[in-house]
Amino acid sequence: MALAIVSALLMTIDVNSRLLQPMRSVLATIISPIYVIAESPYHVSREARATLSTRESLMAENTQLEQRNLELSTMAQQFVALREENARLRQLLGSRQRLGAEVLVAELIGVIPSPNTYQVEIDKGAADGVFIGQAVIDAEGLFGQVVEVAQFSSRVMLVIDAAHAVPVQVNRNDFRSIAAGTGRTDRLELEYVPVTADIRVGDLLVSSGLGGHFPRGYPVGEVTAVVVEPTMTYAQVTAKPSAALDRSRHVLLVYDAKTEQPKDADPAPADPVPEEPK
Amino acid sequence: MNPTRGGWVILLTIVIAMLLAVVHLPAGTPAWVGWLRPSWLVLVVFYWVMALPHRFGMISAWITGLLVDVLYADPLGVNGFCLAALTYVTWSFYERFRMYSVAQQGVVVFLLVLGTEFIRMCAQWVSRDGTLSFWVFVPAAASTVAWPLVAMVLRRIRYQFSVE
Numbered sequence: 507m508a509l510a511i512v513s514a515l516l517m518t519i520d521v522n523s524r525l526l527q528p529m530r531s532v533l534a535t536i537i538s539p540i541y542v543i544a545e546s547p548y549h550v551s552r553e554a555r556a557t558l559s560t561r562e563s564l565m566a567e568n569t570q571l572e573q574r575n576l577e578l579s580t581m582a583q584q585f586v587a588l589r590e591e592n593a594r595l596r597q598l599l600g601s602r603q604r605l606g607a608e609v610l611v612a613e614l615i616g617v618i619p620s621p622n623t624y625q626v627e628i629d630k631g632a633a634d635g636v637f638i639g640q641a642v643i644d645a646e647g648l649f650g651q652v653v654e655v656a657q658f659s660s661r662v663m664l665v666i667d668a669a670h671a672v673p674v675q676v677n678r679n680d681f682r683s684i685a686a687g688t689g690r691t692d693r694l695e696l697e698y699v700p701v702t703a704d705i706r707v708g709d710l711l712v713s714s715g716l717g718g719h720f721p722r723g724y725p726v727g728e729v730t731a732v733v734v735e736p737t738m739t740y741a742q743v744t745a746k747p748s749a750a751l752d753r754s755r756h757v758l759l760v761y762d763a764k765t766e767q768p769k770d771a772d773p774a775p776a777d778p779v780p781e782e783p784k
Numbered sequence: 785m786n787p788t789r790g791g792w793v794i795l796l797t798i799v800i801a802m803l804l805a806v807v808h809l810p811a812g813t814p815a816w817v818g819w820l821r822p823s824w825l826v827l828v829v830f831y832w833v834m835a836l837p838h839r840f841g842m843i844s845a846w847i848t849g850l851l852v853d854v855l856y857a858d859p860l861g862v863n864g865f866c867l868a869a870l871t872y873v874t875w876s877f878y879e880r881f882r883m884y885s886v887a888q889q890g891v892v893v894f895l896l897v898l899g900t901e902f903i904r905m906c907a908q909w910v911s912r913d914g915t916l917s918f919w920v921f922v923p924a925a926a927s928t929v930a931w932p933l934v935a936m937v938l939r940r941i942r943y944q945f946s947v948e
Binding site: 509510512513514515516517519520521526529530533534536537540541543544545547548616617618619620621622623625653654661 | 799802803805806807808810816818819821842843846850851853854855856857858859860861862864865868869905907908910911919
């Protein structure tokens with residue numbers, strides 16, 4: 507059948523290249539209202555809860571938020587001082603100062619329903635300057651990256667998707683590795699960790715910025731288990747993602763000063779990192 | 785009598801099926817519950833092809849499938865192929881399927897959903913690091929359970945709006 511051949515052709519092209527990206531984004535622009543409608547019951551219930559909440563609960567929430575705000579502004583004061591110090595030290599070393607990243611807040615409008623994939627739909631698209639490969643974070647850590655852009659929405663692949671990988675380093679000693687998704691919500695795996703590597707349970711993994719996709723220094727996960735078996739070539743290291751992947755309603759799209767320039771379809775990563783989705 | 789009536793009804797049911805396919809479960813439900821979702825689109829397309837084979841052809845099934853590909857983040861063309869194949873099979877045997885009881889139709893639905901889910905899983909397996917598993921039987925079984933309800937509702941809709 508002609509349709510079967512066309513389908514097979516489309517599949518092959520779509521899987522192996524990005525030629526069909528414009529077609530996908532046109533279709534996605536047509537179809538994305540479906541997600542908005544499907545999400546509306548949750549939206550309405552949230553709105554209703556917000557409208558109907560009692561004065562007491564609002565007061566309690568307000569107190570809690572004030573406290574949180576105080577904590578954060580204390581930390582921010584230290585942060586300003588540390589940033590200045592860091593800039594001075596970098597100047598002494600003669601290395602380039604890192605630029606701060608700009609962020610854009612986006613809201614989740616849908617979750618891709620298939621149990622095998624971990625992707626979500628957000629409400630910002632090409633019209634807001636979102637681009638493929640853009641890093642997405644939430645309040646607690648690295649969330650994922652943009653894999654498809656429609657006009658007013660885009661799709662984000664979560665760090666735990668089995669097709670996702672991100673270059674990381676251990677915050678304690680800068681040991682570099684790759685954190686790959688496993689397809690399970692609470693688990694990342696570090697790839698190719700030698701058995702002699704200095705890595706312990708509780709170590710914080712931050713994005714290393716190698717490969718050029720992700721900005722440096724965002725928390726990715728915390729090491730939960732290190733299994734070293736004498737018969738294995740590599741240690742089995744698992745980590746728990748930092749981002750609240752199944753709870754965050756709002757995420758931040760990061761416009762890193764370095765990644766903002768439009769790149770070619772194939773950015774040729776600095777080290778062989780299989781971080782390209784698909 | 786106008787021979788093509790109520791096309792918008794067919795379109796609307798397909799849009800509703802897409803909505804049902806992407807409505808996500810409340811946060812905190814375990815992931816395996818997602819497998820219990822019937823393939824609403826397969827059920828709706830199967831019904832319309834069986835009931836009105838002259839109205840819902842392979843091209844429309846294929847275009848619907850393309851939209852579903854984007855909806856599901858599958859490789860472009862997988863669902864188009866699945867739905868077109870489904871339409872072809874149903875179209876070839878629709879007279880026989882119409883004579884079946886709802887239970888027998890349920891068996892047909894089971895096999896069809898199993899086929900489409902299997903093709904989808906293979907495509908995911910080839911294109912990314914998906915895994916093959918026996919979980920495909922679960923949506924097929926769920927669809928069989930949902931079929932009598934879907935058939936009843938769609939029949940009611942078809943007579944109500946006299947879609948021809």
